[in-house]
């Protein structure tokens with residue numbers, strides 16, 4: 001991103017399923033401007049282990065938690081005018097200034113200050129000098145999902161206009177930030193003072209369209225490499241004659257004498273139930289198709305064609321084995337979702353192990 005662009009490491013959602021402490025242990029000694037989380041609960045979880053971590057909360061903080069957030073010096077995303085007065089009161093009470101990042105509405109219609117209400121916000125902020133506007137942020141609606149980036153350009157234009165209004169009203173902004181992974185990868189002019197990197201930090205492309213846009217602009221890609229693998233083991237191997245059912249609902253019936261591996265992972269672990277009768281896992285370097293429905297903690301796969309499968313053989317749900325690979329993107333395609341959801345829903349209780 002270049003030396004003058006700060007990094008907000010987005011570690012919400014259990015660091016996209018990768019593990020708060022595993023990821024933070026690696027990042028804490030890097031030059032990270034903020035650790036961006038969604039909620040106050042995530043901020044609390046992170047700072048319990050790493051008390052001095054600079055935290056930026058992207059989501060909503062309830063009014064009754066604002067005093068606590070200020071006392072912790074957490075940076076807040078501001079987009080409700082009511083919040084300013086409450087923050088100001090607590091800032092006076094705790095003796096700490098309240099640092100906020102103004103979140104601008106530029107067309108996503110999620111959290112944000114509309115252009116119409118911006119003058120009121122500016123007036124209110126000027127009335128409350130203990131509420132410091134440290135940052136001005138926005139979020140793109142349509143970069144990942146398309147190779148046509150005209151809406152993103154429109155949003156960027158809105159952002160610049162509103163930023164200019166804020167700055168010309170005499171509010172000095174230290175950190176302007178707009179870009180998540182896709183914008184960071186594709187458009188230098190979205191970088192401003194800081195980028196908020198989530199999915200790409202974990203070695204995943206935000207989408208096929210982002211990947212294509214990047215490759216078209218930069219030629220061959222060797223930029224991102226997924227860092228997460230998800231592994232289980234074979235818990236039982238059984239011979240199932242032709243014509244028998246497998247799993248709940250009797251949705252799969254063997255058409256030939258089959259050898260079935262029982263795998264102790266299920267939808268509770270985050271292995272999507274939509275992968276029932278659709279997904280594959282890797283065993284002994286080969287693809288084994290999922291047979292029957294994914295259960296809460298168990299599913300079955302067909303290993304008839306794989307010689308020498310043994311009890312406790314490694315089963316790869318995501319990652320490489322031999323010359324084969326299953327990516328989060330592939331699972332997402334099978335489960336009719338996106339790689340973000342596949343990794344962020346891996347149950348936090350499963351152990352995450354750093355291997356390199």
Ligand SMILES: *Cc1c(COP(=O)(O)O)cnc(C)c1O
Nearest residue numbers: 010058139180181196197198199
């Ligand atoms: C989640 C999030 C990001 C990170 O997005 P990626 O596409 O994962 O890089 C950035 N900004 C905001 C406001 C977010 O909610």
